[in-house]
Amino acid sequence: MGSTTTTTEDKSKAAAFRIGLGDITPNNLGQLKRLNTVLFPVVYTSSFYKEVLEVGEFAKIIYFNDICVGGVCCRKENVPGSTSLQNLYIATLGVLAPYRRLGLGSKLLKHILENAKLPSSSGPKIAKVYLHVQTNNEEAVEFYKKYGFEVVEKCENYYPQFDVKDAFKLEKVLIEKN
Template sequence: MTPPAINMNSTASATTTGDKPKSSAFRIGLGDITVNNLGQIKRLNTVLFPVVYNSSFYKEILEVGEFAKIIYFNDVCVGGVCCRKEPIAGDKSSQNLYIATLGVLAPYRRLGLGSRLLTHILENAELTSSSEPKIGKVYLHVQKTNEEALEFYKKHGFQIAETLENYYPQFDDKDAYRLEKVLN
């Protein structure tokens, strides 16, 4: 299936092992999340995350534009990112951006796809139009035991801002870090 709107294309070489894609050249594209492909991001989130997101979550991501994307690998949907803008109480000129989900299917990790999604979000956060409040900070939550995610976000300039005990009471690994990156 061809993505509805590709913002980025690249051809790159991959030397992979194990169950990773064995293509020597591949195409990567970012696509908008629309009502026509909303089922794809719902299915991805079901596979990638232990949290079940409700219909209002998916309604909101249809309205955040560049802050919700699907990533395609050779025209196959393999990951996505969903964010929400959050006003700052008492500050009409600034807002924060919360990354609710960012994930890539396991066989497609370590190919730069998650980095492509995150870079897209960060670049667009810095380009907020003059008619909107400026995004001052991007933040998210990660389980304390998720070392792969912690390493990924730290590599992209995020820092641990807070440790939250029992943040995920429904899971065995209940504690989380709030990671954040302050933008210029």
């Protein structure tokens, strides 16, 4: 839902900073929870966070000058009628407001896409990556389009609890179905 685009500011004037990705563990899960509470209006359940701890590279937090300022959480979903393929759903991807336009969102998304494309020796492969975005969040739509996502569907009343209830479904196909 949250979004970032790369910086448009003059990079030559910016003071140097460090960026790094980190694993989510039971010990720092509190930071991810705090991030999601601030970034998203949805309240995620404890079963959501339990899954986050089990998806490995598909859930990450990102550090800016050693401070945790953003994160991404995905889940794998089975493809009906297939044992060799899975879809990857991006449940959350967001960066704290003061740290946007610094390339952090891109770094998170690229990490997910790279790992989704990795050939896995065993187990199912990722067929496509998809997500939902509120229809009024143009910035986010543009962001995902830049990385090859396409709007495939408008889901009406997807977020019944919000003012803007409709959502776009965006997806990026990695393996074409035969």
